[in-house]
Amino acid sequence: MASVCLGLGLVMSADGGTAQTLDPENTLYMDLEYGRVVIELRPDLAPNHVARIKELTREGFYDGVVFHRVIEGFMAQTGDPTGTGAGGSGQKLDAEFSLEPHVRGTVSMARAQSPNSADSQFFIVFKESEWLNGQYTVWGNVVEGMEYIDQIKKGPLPSGMVDEPDTLIRMQVAADAKE
Template identity: 65%
Template structure:
């Protein structure tokens, strides 16, 4: 029994040390804490890739804009989209941001900006990919990557199978979104 307890304590210590090491490499000013119903998600923002989008996301986050906004479009195996204060998919903050397309790939956990037909129409709506979405490469702005808590993103309520629009009935919401530097 004592050996088992010692083993659990050692494993717990190793896990804590691992988390401290990960946090030591995190830039608090360029990390978001996205709180979902099941837990917290850390998103590393990429200001070197999309400086204007990162600046706008941080500005809106610090205003509390994203708190309580729903994931209005969630498609199994593709992505979860949020950032529309109306919850319809047609709203935003009222400030468009010019495209900052890059060579950054859309892989699992990529945070990208949603937009209308015009490339320079991104506003406040963003999405996180559940899987590889390389067909979006170079056509949408990548501004961040989930570095911890992707399992909570995976748990976001999805649209019913076969619903092409991805519209979600009684959708999950962002509990809160903060810049890590503001909560430390």
């Protein structure tokens, strides 16, 4: 379902459905060269991950970080300050797995083989990816701007590692937004 932003924290479905008011403290603005992506945070599913994402966002950690791994028809991954897929903030988080499905626009933590290895990297899925369900921590959903995620430069298969990747210009908690 497509949505349109009607102002700070108000999202209305494109089909004329009921407007949904988003909590500014649990909403992220992700600015890309293509436009603004709005992410609704899910502290009900992953309270520790949401708290850490907001902390890193408020520190400016994600500003200027690239989408280093992007696989057509699967996902776009960011959150590594080295741009290699091997870096992070240095703070590992315990998994907060849930039954929330990975559907178009789901935002989840990237991790190594260990379930408790998520740090600062995360990914946004382009389409339903049921094999991820229950194995990655879901902490948000794109509620506006998925068309901008679709435009992010893709990498070659099988790795999806991108040469000259697109940049996450700025990420803000909506409650702190200056614009």
